[in-house]
Amino acid sequence: MSVYDLPPGEAIGPYHFEWTDEEWLIALEGQVTIRTPESEQVLDPGEVMCFPTGPEGAHQVRNANDVPVRVAIFSTKNEFGIVEYPENEQVGIWAGETHYMLDRPTK
Template identity: 30%
Template sequence: MKHKTLLVNEKEVKGHTWSKAEEIEHCRKKLIDAEHVNKLYCDVYEIPPGKANWPLHFHTCNEEVFYITEGHGEVVTENGVSKVKPGDILRFPAGEKGVHQLKNTSDSETLKYLDVGTNVFPDVVFMPADKQIELFEGTSGQDKIWSYND
């Protein structure tokens, strides 16, 4: 049913929390489930105060676009650090030029954003600060099949 038109209400989608170490944490709502994902995925992320969404990383095959809907923070890219606020749109191309990490700099507000991206798998994800490489397959984008940590 990948070509079926969908109507999804974010408030009716259950979120799943993921964390890594003390500085990385997010709640992800997959607005388009694996059964319906075709060329694009669409998720809503919420980052708690003082946390980052993921380690600094880039994808070899997939592009991402973030639309900030709530809260304030900063994004780390190859160009340095920039502040973000509601209404900002961030685009990350595939490859090293698309390296990114989104951080919530608030002490009390959640940073919320819409994440829309391409759905090309397998996708190799590099995390240069962690010296880690991961290989993902499948339409969910969460099917990690291999990981290397230096």
């Protein structure tokens, strides 16, 4: 589990989805804005959201407020991870301490 303190206007990385690990987010302090394929939602402290694997679980977590917010994120963990960044047309691959960022192949 990781805890993030987000200053106003900051995000936890770009819009992305996981191919290998389901992620869960708990809003701890302040209102956090979550972008998903369907819409943007605001979570209040204590609210939870799940990001399933694959494109339907795409998300970006950000602070759209003028005060800091705090969130906790935890996930299933595999020996390797594959994350796709659809707007950047990149794929990240993690295997232990090794990390690769690749341009997504064109069809």
